[in-house]
Amino acid sequence: GYAYAWGLNDYYHQLGNNSSSNSSVPVRVRDPDSPSDASKGLKATQVSAGQEHSLAVDKDGNAYAWGDNDNGQLGIKGSGRPYPYPMKVLSSAQSTSAAGPWMRAVQITAGDHHSLAIGTDGNTKAWGSNRDGRLGDGTTNTKWAPVPVAFNLQPVISAVRFDTSAGTNLTHVSNSNSVTVTTPAHQPGPVKVSVDYTMGGVGSTLTDKSLTYTYTPLGVLPQAGGEGILLALATGMTGMGGVLASRRHRRETHRLLHASHE
Template sequence: MGFNGAGCLGVGDQNSTMEPRKIEPLCQKKVKGIAYGSGPHVLAYTESGELYSWGHNGYCQLGNGSTNQGLTPYLVTTHLHNKRVTRIAAGSHHSLALTEEGEVLAWGQNNYGQVGSGTTTNQPTPRRVIANLGGRQVVDIACGQTSSMAVMDNGEVYGWGLNSSGQLGLGNNVNQQNPSRVTALQGVITKIVCGYSHTLALSDEGSLWAWGANSYGQLGTGNKANQCVPVRVAQELGRIVDIASSHCCHLSAAMTQNSKIYFWGHCKGQSVVAPMETGFSSLHEVFALWASPSVTYEPINVTGFTRSSLAQAMSVALDDEETADVVFVVDDRRIRAHRAVLKIRCQYFRSMFQEHWKENNLEEVEVKDYSFVVFRAFLQYIYTDTVVVSPEDAIGLLDLANAYCEEALKRHCERIIRHGITTENAAMLYAVAIKYEATRQNGTCVDESPCSSTVWQELEEFCFRFALNHMTEVAQTEAFMALDELTVKNFIQRAAQHGAFKY
């Protein structure tokens, strides 16, 4: 709904509307992500990896081989046959797509080299960006107004396109028609975002780097001087776990490990030159209130859990002696709960509390497989939808969630582990992931369907990659010294296969 210039709503006409209208060609396609250009043009990709485009097309940004605007979604297939798109990005009039194999394809306006083809000729259909990226795996992409950025699987960052404000981070103001490496970055970068003409990068250790235009303080350096090379910012905030910006504004935002939201830059006509704390609970709120225009940096995925009087009552019900009718004994400590709540919220307990349970007596259940901290955190999640545990305990909670088939809880745990990994605990997390994978490979969920070991394989791979990228520091930690001989040998062998010891 809303403004429909150039058919950007994808509903088949150019009539603006305040009433929501279906985009019929995309219904039942399981759309997974959306990106927009300020033309405006729109991109969408599906769960199966198909790519669609519609809207303004004066610079070939739809990738359909023409400059005719699209009133309905067009399936983009050129150079995407048998490939799955996993991420998309859009600048003002150019587009990027990332495939499952880690390839980057670009098309659209190319007046500053933002398509990365080695020329400044507009690109009418998707074309793989080869120079300096070919044969290597890309894990993240982003678009500024007329620039493009990519993050490699080893944490290196490349940029191309307009560089008049230093937004490519190369130490100069020279436009680049091919990807060029940002050599001044330190650490392993895992995420990158672009504003109109500035760039933010986040490392796997939670460090934030910024460069480019700074006329509104959007770099967060405390002044308004442009930066042609990356500078580390917001160190006083501690570990940062997420960042946001948009190619249509000069605003930056970040979330810290304790879920605090900060913003800086161009805020409704005012310049904020250093991170300012908000009372918000999401990065989206920053852009809704402060961005000009008020456009979100990515589509809002509404999974909301609104705290109400009921939620507040539930948060204090756990361990209530007066109303509890079941007691869990864990590590010789007791946790009081309510069978009705557990049965409503969890299939495992629904199966557990069958008719043979005496409804009028306080029953005791002994829990042997999990620690007190882990099991209480699980019950707290059942009652409140919130998870508060350390990364170390999150692994045990992830094992419990996997065994009980609690998918949402698994995602919470994975986020805590990924956001909480450090050089000090990486070896321990890696070893524990290996142990759980080995012990759970032949396990089954409570509904007797096989439990996939994928979650443990992914966690092990994530911890290994982190340790590999910081091997010198990790190898000197007490956690690494405590690893058993077989785990160390396997780690060294895997590291060697990834080229860690090549000269």
Template sequence: MRWFGFGFNAFGQIFVHETLTKGDRSEPVEEVKVSSPTEISSRVDRGDGCSQTDAQIRASWSRRASLHVDGDSRVCLAGFEAAILNDSCGMPMKESRGCRDVFLSESYLTLAFADRIEIWDLQKKERTPSWSVEIKTHSEGSGPPLNLPLVPGGYIATQPPLRRSLSPHLRAKSLALSAGHAILLSASGAVYTWGLGSHGQLGHGGLTSEEEPRAVEALWGMPMSCVAAGGWHSVCVSDGGDLYVWGWNESGQLGLPSRGLRNASQQQKSQQAGAPCQDASTPPTEDPQEGEKHEEVFITIQAFPALMDITPACEVRTVSCGSHHTAAVTTTGDLYTWGWGDYGQLGHQAFISSDEPQRVEFFREQQMCVVDVVCGAWNTFAAVVKEEMAKEIL
């Protein structure tokens, strides 16, 4: 499996290259915007003559965490102050040896081991965790193992207090966190949300916040398999592969008509075509008859879950959200992206935004199938395999 990244790269989250020479030394110069999918180095030196490959990637605004699982699993950080946080010579954190899962926020790195959870403060240089807790080794019959940010009895938050409790009645299966709200998927497939609701991101029909998990009633009775949280929007995928979206759509991140994007697109087209602006001497277009009016409806806030069709030919397998963009992988191995694209995070080899899902053609042209996607705030990472290997995974 190979990983590709595109979008915001100001701190070298995707790749680092040295092109600037000062005196006798070269300094890394980052390409801030990466619009074309670029392969991430999939192997890292363990220091014993062997190498490890990426199996998981987690991303925040300024960093990327890669969990290498060949042999003794370890975590390697890329991005802001990565050289300080990693061990020397680009080797992964030796303290992460044996790590089974990783969760990354802008300020904290959480590592899950078989017997403990550790939280590392990325603002500090000490080589000891800021918080840790022992956990019981998972045994058969006690339910499926929890994936971060879920931990026994609760979850790890993106800011203090870092460990927060959850009612055992929820029986959480997975959890997605943004800076202001949370989406929980229960074992039965029900969706619960809480936190900031000012942009409709909780899906309860209003703009109020919720202190405790509340079921999204509009989805009740439709089991979900995947949830994702963006900056101010939310997405989930049903067991049948249907995609539901709600929250803020200012940048087209819901894949619904956005007035701002349409106006910007029309203005750009007019400028490119050199079309003159209409003035008082230009006769106005004759208004259609009452029964012929077809005004386009634009959506800024979608406070209830809305069903969105990416393509009628296939179902959605998994989804991820950035701050203002969304990415989904279909069961046919295609990657679709939409929303804010000023940093190239949509992967269409251009710095444009879109309120309509578009397939990232790069992978199809390279005869690759996408099997997973992870969004950072302003970038996107996609895991791919060759088409002949896809049947074993998809």
């Protein structure tokens, strides 16, 4: 399971064996925690060689990089110097070089002064040189830490739950990124809304749990606490935009207020 490298290893240290000597035979990539110990090494499930840098993923999904970092292709923010042994890749531009959090990947690829990975969460990240827009984030600026690749995919909702009860009559609104769903019966009070969706309608199902819906006690009105309130859920690039009550619900609220005044 150890990672090995061979070939050019000049100033950029792309072999990861804590030296700058070229090698015509495979040499063991050093252990990130013990880079001076030649008897230890990095155990990996995947490796990738770039022009002057290298990448690897270990059995736990941790992403590592070493070699040239003049364009941030190692995902180590704030330093352009080369690294002669593996370093953990940051998870995002919001991470810090000292404390992480770190990139966890299922696949990783080293390009020409830039790098790409598919995270364990299914999202694609890119970092390094962004000449010609190779990072796919809609810009051409160099990135010293991973940024999301901006796929032009919209979330497609497949199911909605209120606590553990499923909403019914899920209907996609034509020519929009919205659906309508009928609420199940529930006791008055706030409930967590879970929205299942896929990006572009394909791939793994994701779940957004950021929404809350409040069941309002409506006195003696026929629909009070029962099912039948129609909700519209709007989607966006990063998740659900919100939950909006339908006109019918607003009419019921208005009737309640009117009744209380009487």
